[in-house]
Amino acid sequence: MEFSSYAQQILESEELEAKLSPPATPLTDEHACEAPPPPEKPARTKRHAITPRVKVPSPEGMPDPAQRVRILHAFANHELQAVEIFAWALLAYTDAPTAFRRGLIGILREEQRHFRLYEARLQAHGCDFGDFPLSGYFWGKAQTLSTPLRFVCAMSLTFESANLDHALDYARRAKDVGDKETAAVLLQIHDDEIGHVAFGWRWLREFKQADQNAWQAFSENLTFPLRPSKAKGPVFSEESREKAGIDQAFIHRLRDARD
Numbered sequence: 001m002e003f004s005s006y007a008q009q010i011l012e013s014e015e016l017e018a019k020l021s022p023p024a025t026p027l028t029d030e031h032a033c034e035a036p037p038p039p040e041k042p043a044r045t046k047r048h049a050i051t052p053r054v055k056v057p058s059p060e061g062m063p064d065p066a067q068r069v070r071i072l073h074a075f076a077n078h079e080l081q082a083v084e085i086f087a088w089a090l091l092a093y094t095d096a097p098t099a100f101r102r103g104l105i106g107i108l109r110e111e112q113r114h115f116r117l118y119e120a121r122l123q124a125h126g127c128d129f130g131d132f133p134l135s136g137y138f139w140g141k142a143q144t145l146s147t148p149l150r151f152v153c154a155m156s157l158t159f160e161s162a163n164l165d166h167a168l169d170y171a172r173r174a175k176d177v178g179d180k181e182t183a184a185v186l187l188q189i190h191d192d193e194i195g196h197v198a199f200g201w202r203w204l205r206e207f208k209q210a211d212q213n214a215w216q217a218f219s220e221n222l223t224f225p226l227r228p229s230k231a232k233g234p235v236f237s238e239e240s241r242e243k244a245g246i247d248q249a250f251i252h253r254l255r256d257a258r259d
């Protein structure tokens with residue numbers, strides 16, 4: 001099966017099972033240029049339809065199980081959208097190097113597993129995915145991601161970078177209220193996210209112009225309202241970014257970035 005056929009299956013199938021299943025056969029990338037352009041929106045069942053933006057409850061909601069379940073639901077939705085947006089990228093960037101496209105598939109597969117981890121926590125709280133409205137926040141950004149460089153700046157180095165901080169914050173709060181299983185899921189996702197940010201850092205430097213430094217390339221390839229200050233949470237983890245291999249100069253620019 002081709003990378004792009006697998007991506008198409010994820011975007012065109014309404015059913016979660018089809019979006020979350022591993023490829024049926026080993027994947028190849030020999031006919032990328034024959035792939036159709038990506039759809040404007042992913043197919044979804046009525047139960048999982050995208051509705052106008054739904055907010056993630058703040059971390060202070062963690063002690064209240066009714067709020068916690070909404071947090072878990074919103075996070076599962078982030079993972080599902082990540083699966084779909086990485087599939088979208090495979091259809092959008094058919095000219096990109098196969099090593100880049102292989103990296104997209106690797107991350108997509110991890111996002112599928114992340115969805116399942118949150119889904120299991122939702123079910124442990126007596127809920128199921130689709131019990132609350134679902135936002136399509138990432139999909140609102142797809143039209144601005146005109147190049148692979150813009151894709152890694154927005155996805156890997158803004159959303160996933162911010163998630164390094166958010167995952168640690170929510171994990172600490174889950175642990176404080178005695179929900180060790182949720183804390184463990186958040187820490188696992190944090191650790192995987194380091195790899196996703198590392199992917200963005202690698203390809204930022206491959207795709208940027210030779211006369212730009214990494215910070216210039218990053219900040220110039222974000223489309224407002226995305227901006228560097230959106231690439232972090234309230235408590236900035238330098239350590240997580242060091243583990244992603246990001247250099248000190250970039251980490252300090254990001255730490256000091258203000259709205």
Ligand SMILES: [Fe+2]
Pocket residue numbers: 079082110111114189
């Ligand atoms: Fe994830």
Ligand SMILES: [Fe+2]
Pocket residue numbers: 082107111160192193196
């Ligand atoms: Fe990720």
